[in-house]
Amino acid sequence: MKIFSGWHRFIFGLPLLFILIHMYYVMEFYKNSKMEVPHKQLNKKFDHLILGPAAGQGLSNRLQCQGTKALNRSRASNSRSGLEESVTFVTVFTIYNSSLNNVDDKSSKTVVGNASYNKVDRSMAVLNVFVNFIQIFLETKLQNLPQNPRNITHYIFTDSDIAVVDDLGQIFRDHPNFDLALTFRNNKAQPLNSGFIAVKGTPDSILRAKLFLQEVLKIYSSKYINASRMLGDQLALAWVVKSNPHFDDRRFAKPLAFAEDIGNTSVLFLPCALYNWTPPEGAGQFHGMPLDVKVVHFKGSRKRLMLESWDFYSSSTEIEDMLCLILGSGRTKYDF
Template identity: 85%
Template sequence: MKVFSGWHRFIFGLPLLFILIHMYYVMEFYKNSKMEVPHSQLNKKFEHLVLGPAAGQGLSNRLQCQGTKALNRSGASNSRSGLDESVTFVTVFTIYKSSLDNVDDKSSKTVVGNASYNKVDRSMAVLNVFINFIQVAMPRSKVVILTDPASDLSVHRNRVSLYPIQGEYSRDKLMLQRIRSYIIFLETKLQNLPQNPRNITHYIFTDSDIAVVDDLGQIFRDRPNFDLALTFRNNKAQPLNSGFIAVKGTPDSILRAKLFLQEVLKIYSSKYINASRMLGDQLALAWVVKSKPHFDARRFAKPLAFAEDIGDTSVLFLPCALYNWTPPEGAGQFHGMPLDVKVVHFKGSRKRLMLESWNFYSSPSEIEDMLCLILGSGRTKYDF
């Protein structure tokens, strides 16, 4: 009976023994794994593009890529006729004092490819890549940077100039200040413009996180009878994006564009001031446009350009799908890329992708089409 009791205890003790042995090996494996992989690398983010299948394969109206080679892209426009020398890009850009204070903060460092950026460095890198893309796509155009006079901003580039405008450039008021700066810039140009100028300069106001990948002079060649152009998308609450605004360079058009933006500023300040950090300008744009009698907002549902008189201003509406296209935050979230994208907008965290795209585009490696590189990006979040 005693022998049976001992054997009984041994049998019932086996599962516990097995569990203890298993736990020992698990702990040893975990300890060895931590020794092999430093803790700093356990949750390390990607510092390079991860390429996967390009979305939109097999769709006739979408860009088809074989690796990074575009198979059906029409290519850059060939009918420039020298017009891009009469197009000036205008953007608002400043360096914040808080960014300068943290310039040596290691926690704010960001690695993109082989380069490490602090907050100021990466902001300047985005600005320079913005200029780079313009100078490749439209080499005779100019760039004007509207900035805070107190900003310690220095840009030494050909055909690039700074235009200081006094105002409120804090993060909470920057979008509001941007509209004010556009209005002041247009007022100044109007004052200095002869009534019948022989040479007309057109203006395209953009965010600094865009890449121009085709000639935009065709907007003014193909559509000569508009004053101001906006980009739209199929979004009920925010159909208009303020990151791209084109203004025809005649005295009448500059005046009408200025008056239009003044109305937007008025609505912005009265109705959407609580959204002054972001989105307020887009909400105000939509209100000004959609509040006009007989305007059919259903036209925003189809990506086809159209023109409409908004008050006394002739407004050309251009689809974001071509003139303000935003890459997905992960491959396959969009149904591919439209064939004739002319402007890529790297909103928010996509700015890392903007820098990486330029690095690939300008490198000696065999990257045949930067747009295929973007389309095949497998990054789920760009973390910039």
């Protein structure tokens, strides 16, 4: 009985012992977490930028920074060819009158004026509007081009979440013989990004660019109408380009500009690494910013970084230093 009584006390004491041990480790973990990662105790995401060591330090082909001060930013050449050239930027906004109460209802429809769109119709309508605005704009400019051939205005169509950080007139000076320019990346499924489209401002180039975009719209309508808006137009662009039997898509693997005739249109392919660069999210995912980045594209949640970069630039007035802010902030996932 004494033996049983002793085991009885021991067995009933086990739960209390386990609870005490468990509470000890929980308290230690809580204390360490509070000391090392204070934001986790509130289970709260970052709502501002956290600067860390800039990526790409020691790499000669990447932007070098000391704190938020650029050290080796290169400058574009401003050589003139004798032509009076200028660049006009065009951004298209499409706004829908949709109810927030039905935002999660897949069967809900978007009403714009007297028209009602389901999900598929809406995707098609967005691309139609985007391409139609570009075509109308190009047709108007084509009709109103000055007779003096030495006065040329080039056009660049962009998403609204980009920052131009260097001279883009260099595209037209260095590559005088293209009609339309697209940006590419080393991505097998989606090698082309539609957030940056440049059109040379001569009558022939404007006409050929318009016909090229009409073909993209046709392919989108017939093949990718069920894809999401961003995915569908990029897939359509890639299909039109790759449909050329002589096109070698292995050239997308290297960030070097090249030109190719797609149908009757001379298309210039510019690397996203310079003309449509997007800051990667999270630590250790990239090796710094290329030296000659000209366009920064703040996709998705990076729009907060775009706002804070502008605020930083407004106080410093130095584009190069703003790029260092972006470079240092690429280590943090930013939420808008």
